[in-house]
Amino acid sequence: xxxxxxxxxxxxxxxxxxxxxxxxxxxxxxxxxxxxxxxxxxxxxxxxxxxxxxxxxxxxxxxxxxxxxxxxxxxxxxxxxxxxxxxxxxxxxxxxxxxxxxxxxxxxxxxxxxxxxxxxxxxxxxxxxxxxxxxxxxxxxxxxxxxxxxxxxxxxxxxxxxxxxxxxxxxxxxxxxxxxxxxxxxxxxxxxxxxxxxxxxxxxxxxxxxxxxxxxxxxxxxxxxxxxxxxxxxxxxxxxxxxxxxxxxxxxxxxxxxxxxxxxxxxxxxxxxxxxxxxxxxxxxxxxxxxxxxxxxxxxxxxxxxxxxxxxxxxxxxxxxxxxxxxxxxxxxxxxxxxxxxxxxxxxxxxxxxxxxxxxxxxxxxxxxxxxxxxxxxxxxxxxxxxxxxxxxxxxxxxxxxxxxxxxxxxxxxxxxxxxxxxxxxxxxxxxxxxxxxxxxxxx
Amino acid sequence: xxxxxxxxxxxxxxxxxxxxxxxxxxxxxxxxxxxxxxxxxxxxxxxxxxxxxxxxxxxxxxxxxxxxxxxxxxxxxxxxxxxxxxxxxxxxxxxxxxxxxxxxxxxxxxxx
Numbered sequence: 001x002x003x004x005x006x007x008x009x010x011x012x013x014x015x016x017x018x019x020x021x022x023x024x025x026x027x028x029x030x031x032x033x034x035x036x037x038x039x040x041x042x043x044x045x046x047x048x049x050x051x052x053x054x055x056x057x058x059x060x061x062x063x064x065x066x067x068x069x070x071x072x073x074x075x076x077x078x079x080x081x082x083x084x085x086x087x088x089x090x091x092x093x094x095x096x097x098x099x100x101x102x103x104x105x106x107x108x109x110x111x112x113x114x115x116x117x118x119x120x121x122x123x124x125x126x127x128x129x130x131x132x133x134x135x136x137x138x139x140x141x142x143x144x145x146x147x148x149x150x151x152x153x154x155x156x157x158x159x160x161x162x163x164x165x166x167x168x169x170x171x172x173x174x175x176x177x178x179x180x181x182x183x184x185x186x187x188x189x190x191x192x193x194x195x196x197x198x199x200x201x202x203x204x205x206x207x208x209x210x211x212x213x214x215x216x217x218x219x220x221x222x223x224x225x226x227x228x229x230x231x232x233x234x235x236x237x238x239x240x241x242x243x244x245x246x247x248x249x250x251x252x253x254x255x256x257x258x259x260x261x262x263x264x265x266x267x268x269x270x271x272x273x274x275x276x277x278x279x280x281x282x283x284x285x286x287x288x289x290x291x292x293x294x295x296x297x298x299x300x301x302x303x304x305x306x307x308x309x310x311x312x313x314x315x316x317x318x319x320x321x322x323x324x325x326x327x328x329x330x331x332x333x334x335x336x337x338x339x340x341x342x343x344x345x346x347x348x349x350x351x352x353x354x355x356x357x358x359x360x361x362x363x364x365x366x367x368x369x370x371x372x373x374x375x376x377x378x379x380x381x382x383x384x385x386x387x388x389x390x391x392x393x394x395x396x397x398x399x400x401x402x403x404x405x406x407x408x409x410x411x412x413x414x415x416x417x418x419x420x421x422x423x424x425x426x427x428x429x430x431x432x433x434x435x436x437x438x439x440x441x442x443x444x
Numbered sequence: 445x446x447x448x449x450x451x452x453x454x455x456x457x458x459x460x461x462x463x464x465x466x467x468x469x470x471x472x473x474x475x476x477x478x479x480x481x482x483x484x485x486x487x488x489x490x491x492x493x494x495x496x497x498x499x500x501x502x503x504x505x506x507x508x509x510x511x512x513x514x515x516x517x518x519x520x521x522x523x524x525x526x527x528x529x530x531x532x533x534x535x536x537x538x539x540x541x542x543x544x545x546x547x548x549x550x551x552x553x554x555x556x
Contacts, residue, residue, distance in 0.1 A: 225495035227488060282489060290489040333492040346491055 039127035042255045046128050046136050049251025053139035056244030057085050057146050064237030064299075065150055068292075068345050071229040072431025073154045074441035080158070084146045084165045091169055092138045099174035101137070106185040108175045126254055136251060137177075144173050144200045150345030151208035152215050152421075154226075155428050158436040160418040164410055168207060172406050176203055176399055190379030191395040192366060192388065194263065195252035197307020197359040202399050205352015207407040208343055209335075214411045215421055217342030219428050226344075231291055238295035242271055245302045249309040262376075263309040266317035267302065273318050274301020277325025296350060300328035303354035308362035308375075315373035316365030320358060328353055359396050363389035445540040445552060446514050448507045451479065451533040452525040457503050463524035464507070467516050473506040483531030502533060508543055508556055 062081035066074050088096075095114050102109030113119065116134065125133040145165040152161070179186040180193050193199060218226065228234060249267040253259035278297025279289035304324035305317055312320065331349035335341050343349070366375035367385050378388040415421045422428070427435040434440060452460055457474070464472065478499035485498040509517055518535055526532055545555040 225488065225490070225497055227490060227495065227497065282492070285492075286489055286494055288489065292491060293489065296491055329492050336491075337493055 036124055036127055038124060038129065039255070042126075042257075043128045043132060045256035045260065046132055046251055046254060049247035050132065050136045050139055052244045052247025053136070053251065054085075054142065056241050056248065057081060057139070057143045060237050060240030060244050061143060061146055062237065063233050064241060064295075065153065065234075065345055067230040067232065067234030067237065068150075068228045069153050070226060070431070071441060072433055074229065074433065075437055075439055076158070076432035077149065077153060079437060080149050080161050081146050083158075083162060084149070085142045087162060087166050088142045088145055088169050089138055091166055092141045093134070096141055096169055096174045097134045097137065099170065100141075100177035101134070101182045103183070104178065106188065107179070108184075109178045109182055128254060133254070136254075140196055140200055140248075141169060141173055141177075144196075144204050145169055147200075147204040147347055147351055148207050148211060150347040151211040151343045153344045154218050154432065155422050156211075156215060157418055157421060157423055158432070160414050160421045163417055164414045164421075167410050167414065168407065171410060172203055172207065172403050173199075176402065179399075180395070186395050186398070189391050189394065190382050190388070191391050192311055192362045192379060193307045193359060193395065194310035194362070195249040195306045197303070197355040197362065198395050198399050201303045201306060201351045201355025202359070202396065203403045205348045205350075205355055206400050206403040208347035209341070209352060210404055210407040211411065212341050212343040212348070214408065217340070218344060219425055221342045222336070222340055228292065235291060235295055238298060242298060242302065245271070245306075249306060253310055259310055262313070266312055266314055266320075267305050267309050269314055269317040270301040270305035270321035270324065271298045272301070273321025274298055274304070274324045274328075277301075277322050278329050281325065281329050296332075296346070297325045297329070300324040300350050300354050303351050304328070304358035304361070307355065307359040308365060310376075311362055311366035312375040313365070313373070316361070316370070316375050319373060320361050320365065323357060323361065324354055327357055356396050356400075359392050360389065363392035445543060445556065446509055446511060447538045447540050448505075448509060448514065448517055448521075449536040449538070450505045450521050450525070451477065451502050451535075452505065452521070453527065453532060454501055454503045456525045456527070457505075459524040460505065460521055463520040464517065467513075467520050469507060469509070469513075469517065471507075475504045475506075477502050477504045481531070481534075500531070508540055510553055510556055 058081065062078050065081070066077045069077055093116055095111070097116070098111055098113035099109045102112045104110040116131070119130050121129065121131065123130040145168055148165070149161070177199050178184040180191060180199050181187060191198070220226070245267055246264050250260045250264035253263055275294045275298035278300065279294040282293045283289040301321040301324045305320050308316070308320060328350050331353040332346045335343055335349050336346070364385060365373060366378055366388065368374050368377050379391070382388050382391065411421060423432065423435055450460070461472070478501055480498050480500055483500060485496050486500060487494045488497050507517065514537060518537070521535055543552050543555040544550070
């Protein structure tokens with residue numbers, strides 16, 4: 001997002017500004033702070049983007065994941081997505097936003113914005129209302145824990161899902177967001193993460209891998225094929241994700257300008273290249289291109305361009321999308337077929353690996369010296385590609401380690417609270433819809 | 445009275461229905477089923493991996509017929525459902541104890 005691009009002095013200026021605005025509003029004056037006035041065009045676009053990103057979870061991701069599970073578990077996926085959306089939204093405004101974007105220190109925000117205290121209709125972040133900024137950020141906080149569902153699908157207790165997701169949002173997502181976008185240490189180093197390659201995709205991907213290892217495989221894995229029960233639903237969800245991603249990446253410029261337009265363009269190109277690449281590999285390897293392969297490649301392309309989207313050009317985006325198709329394809333095969341880890345809906349190989357790859361490639365294709373593959377320059381104060389890539393690697397490495405350790409501990413703690421993370425084996429065979437919700441997805 | 449149960453390839457359904465109508469059959473029950481025999485299953489792709497799926501889709505037809513019709517019905521199904529390739533299906537013939545038409549209460553041959 002734009003925040004991390006602010007220099008120290010700019011951040012300090014914003015703080016002074018915020019105090020100033022607070023003072024003014026307490027005196028019942030309208031805010032007309034010098035320099036930063038509300039920009040209506042930017043505000044309109046971020047209002048729109050916020051709706052687009054929420055649509056990615058509800059119903060985009062819910063349908064995408066829902067179609068991939070067996071019919072006895074369809075409602076459990078939809079319910080988990082909806083519940084996580086509701087819980088994350090409330091936690092975000094209670095304390096998550098404050099921990100992520102409160103001033104705090106290099107590691108974490110503070111409690112100054114708990115329950116949005118002191119934030120009025122007039123309070124601005126940059127030139128858009130802070131209420132809107134917090135809401136836009138909330139949609140990211142909603143989708144990130146929801147993405148992890150794919151790893152533990154079809155076997156985790158609903159109670160454990162709820163407790164884990166809520167705690168994870170506060171313990172993993174909020175601090176990492178602060179590191180990268182909230183004025184924390186990674187942002188200060190100049191790490192490039194335009195729309196959440198690190199913040200969203202690496203965190204959810206790594207947590208997913210930990211979840212799959214801690215929970216163990218579904219009953220019957222890997223011998224029994226567990227085919228998607230409704231690919232039509234999955235493709236519908238994938239389409240909503242693609243369109244929603246325009247708000248995810250395009251909105252992350254926090255402005256209606258050339259940055260947003262270019263971010264949207266490269267996002268679209270990467271999605272297309274990812275879809276075609278994955279389908280082409282399958283065609284070559286198995287003689288046919290599958291629908292699920294194409295939409296999975298699309299998601300891989302989208303996840304991978306996310307951290308790079310504001311910094312690279314169309315040429316770079318094509319390379320990023322093609323690499324995403326290749327690397328995510330082989331990662332998926334490696335994790336499931338070779339390692340036999342039941343990350344059920346392949347969250348780590350698609351989102352985690354995509355996020356890592358994209359964060360790395362953002363350091364390369366942001367270079368202005370690659371001819372047709374040039375981007376828009378390194379972060380402030382960074383002169384060489386090596387330096388930018390090193391910073392990217394520090395970001396990737398630190399967030400992987402932090403997320404892995406904290407997610408592992410959280411699963412262990414939640415397991416004590418809910419007397420085990422998984423439903424009984426017999427219940428798993430019956431299906432979570434009946435066991436956890438007393439409902440069936442499909443009635444004659 | 446016999447119950448004829450035929451499992452056939454789904455794309456042969458229309459041919460079989462026509463052939464049975466031609467010899468004067470007035471009703472049948474059809475179910476979409478899954479199963480496998482010598483044809484075994486088929487492979488399906490799932491994100492970079494091929495899986496063997498055991499059960500293939502088939503169509504099951506059930507007909508209650510008078511004894512004297514049995515041979516002609518079997519002949520009609522054989523003619524219309526055969527492709528000569530593995531997986532054409534099977535015909536089962538079983539005895540029926542009673543048939544009752546619900547609307548009128550007629551029984552057995554009257555009810556067919």
